[in-house]
Amino acid sequence: MPTAGEGQVLVKTRYISLDAANRAWMQGATYRAALGAGDVMAGGALAEVVESRSPHLKPGDLVFADTGWQDYAAVSAKHLTAQPPSDPLSHLLSVYGVAGLTAYFGLLECGLPKVGETVVVSAAAGSVGAFVGQIAKIKGCRVVGIAGGAAKCALLTRELGFDDAVDYKAADSQGGGLRRALRAACPDGIDVYFDNVGGDVLEACLFNMSTHGRIACCGAVSQYDGAAPPHGPRGIPGLIVTKRLILRGFIVSDFADQNEKALANLKAWVDDGALKVREDIIDGFENLPTALVGLLAGENIGKRMVKVR
Ligand SMILES: NC(=O)c1ccc[n+]([C@@H]2O[C@H](COP(=O)([O-])OP(=O)(O)OC[C@H]3O[C@@H](n4cnc5c(N)ncnc54)[C@H](OP(=O)(O)O)[C@@H]3O)[C@@H](O)[C@H]2O)c1
Numbered sequence: 283m284p285t286a287g288e289g290q291v292l293v294k295t296r297y298i299s300l301d302a303a304n305r306a307w308m309q310g311a312t313y314r315a316a317l318g319a320g321d322v323m324a325g326g327a328l329a330e331v332v333e334s335r336s337p338h339l340k341p342g343d344l345v346f347a348d349t350g351w352q353d354y355a356a357v358s359a360k361h362l363t364a365q366p367p368s369d370p371l372s373h374l375l376s377v378y379g380v381a382g383l384t385a386y387f388g389l390l391e392c393g394l395p396k397v398g399e400t401v402v403v404s405a406a407a408g409s410v411g412a413f414v415g416q417i418a419k420i421k422g423c424r425v426v427g428i429a430g431g432a433a434k435c436a437l438l439t440r441e442l443g444f445d446d447a448v449d450y451k452a453a454d455s456q457g458g459g460l461r462r463a464l465r466a467a468c469p470d471g472i473d474v475y476f477d478n479v480g481g482d483v484l485e486a487c488l489f490n491m492s493t494h495g496r497i498a499c500c501g502a503v504s505q506y507d508g509a510a511p512p513h514g515p516r517g518i519p520g521l522i523v524t525k526r527l528i529l530r531g532f533i534v535s536d537f538a539d540q541n542e543k544a545l546a547n548l549k550a551w552v553d554d555g556a557l558k559v560r561e562d563i564i565d566g567f568e569n570l571p572t573a574l575v576g577l578l579a580g581e582n583i584g585k586r587m588v589k590v591r
Pocket of ligand 1: 301302303380381405406407408409411428429430434478479499500501502503504505532534535577578580582583585586
């Protein structure tokens, strides 16, 4: 059991977030230092303060903290804020956490969608993707999701209000099948592509982009769990030039100064039923490793997290 030093709090994790990025952090330095063998697995959690040596937090406060995969952690209180009450609590880690904010800022600040435009999002039944598609619908766009398997595609159109869905696993991506399936689903071209996966799916979207289209580069989950790909997507830079595309990478924390407004909007949409929250909660700390392997294999629908007893 760690102890809290001066300016720190001792927290008990309640829900630990599972993120595709957990795997990327093992591959090398990203926006944070690389994880090495023997390190505590990094990651964020919704955690309860059990002991405080900081004047602005008290036992019982709930915080979102970079605890890693631990049941207790001593962390600096400097950048922690007590979270407002939430029912259910897990929403603080999904729609009101990194996933909801990533979808919100990536789509609205980087994708810049306009009413009537066609928005495509990959990993569309995942935690970030499911929010992206629904927010694009709220903003008056036509929305097409890309996901693996018929069940996920049916969920997108039947439950989450997407206009259409493309099963990338059923399409022969390398033989041009995904490109053709997207052309059929987006006859007027793609105005905004929210890219969660990179690789062949990004390539298929590039070929279907409209002139002056925007690509919000959020992540590249297709690249995290294997050997380095033999080549990058075809069409770069030619298609970027001829179609005058804008590709913009972002990290959710780039927009932290706008969190308050974003959270107020997300809450209003959840409260009026326009934004549905899908969560995939696995019980038990000991299940964290298999939960991450399963996330990368596409087991999850919505935000995956582990509840710590
Ligand atoms: N920029 C930021 O600040 C930021 C913040 C948070 C997350 N992200 C990024 O957002 C993306 C989504 O992350 P998440 O943690 O929310 O995970 P998630 O979308 O809940 O789960 C990952 C999903 O990726 C799909 N997938 C796995 N391998 C794939 C492949 N080879 N090709 C295509 N799809 C594949 C799977 O769905 P299928 O069944 O559909 O394959 C899986 O369910 C990641 O790229 C992550 O790095 C970025």
